[in-house]
Amino acid sequence: MKANKLKDLTWLFFINIFISSFTFGGGYVVVSMVRKYFVEKRKIFNESDLITMSAISQTTPGAIAINLAALAGYKVAGTIGTIVSCIGAIIPPITILAVVSLWYQVFSTNHIIMAILKGMQAGIAAIIVDILIGMTRAINEQHSKLLTAMIPITFIASYIFKVNIVVIILITIIVATAQLYYRRRYCQC
Numbered sequence: 001m002k003a004n005k006l007k008d009l010t011w012l013f014f015i016n017i018f019i020s021s022f023t024f025g026g027g028y029v030v031v032s033m034v035r036k037y038f039v040e041k042r043k044i045f046n047e048s049d050l051i052t053m054s055a056i057s058q059t060t061p062g063a064i065a066i067n068l069a070a071l072a073g074y075k076v077a078g079t080i081g082t083i084v085s086c087i088g089a090i091i092p093p094i095t096i097l098a099v100v101s102l103w104y105q106v107f108s109t110n111h112i113i114m115a116i117l118k119g120m121q122a123g124i125a126a127i128i129v130d131i132l133i134g135m136t137r138a139i140n141e142q143h144s145k146l147l148t149a150m151i152p153i154t155f156i157a158s159y160i161f162k163v164n165i166v167v168i169i170l171i172t173i174i175v176a177t178a179q180l181y182y183r184r185r186y187c188q189c
Helices: 003-021 027-041 047-059 064-102 104-109 111-141 145-160 165-187
Strands: none
Touching (some): 003 027, 003 064, 027 064, 027 111, 047 111, 064 104, 111 145, 145 165
8 A cells, every 4th residue: 555545544534533523513513624624724625525525425324424524535545535534433423422321320410511512502503504604605606596595495495384304305406406407408507
């Protein structure tokens, strides 16, 4: 194995352990960490690639964080990168779950731990808003008024009108596919 590839695999393993260790709140929070280390610092892929990988990670069965680690690992080092990234990404949650399950009674009744977890919820909400803003900017760079309009429309449909998320996803897929077909066929954009 080449020294460069070994260096990449080592970096992938430890960066995924780091990201997985310090992101609480689910897969959406992981996106901001992946942006920071893969897009901004290492410039392995760009914002558009990250949005595509995030969308795939969200629609693929399984945890978003693991799916995104797999896609980022594949982008860096192919199949072996996927395996190394996934192993790195699952070590922290498995360790945390093992510790919590052993000490569940202590954790569940500790008011300090409960207060810390409540405080983390506010931070996680802020990170998710930051991700939404970043993705909206990337969509706006594509000059797609339709995709830009779909963000508030899907939010309103889900949050206010309580439309089933499956229906929203199916309609969004149909609209995005129709737009892509139109652009390729007629627009030459």
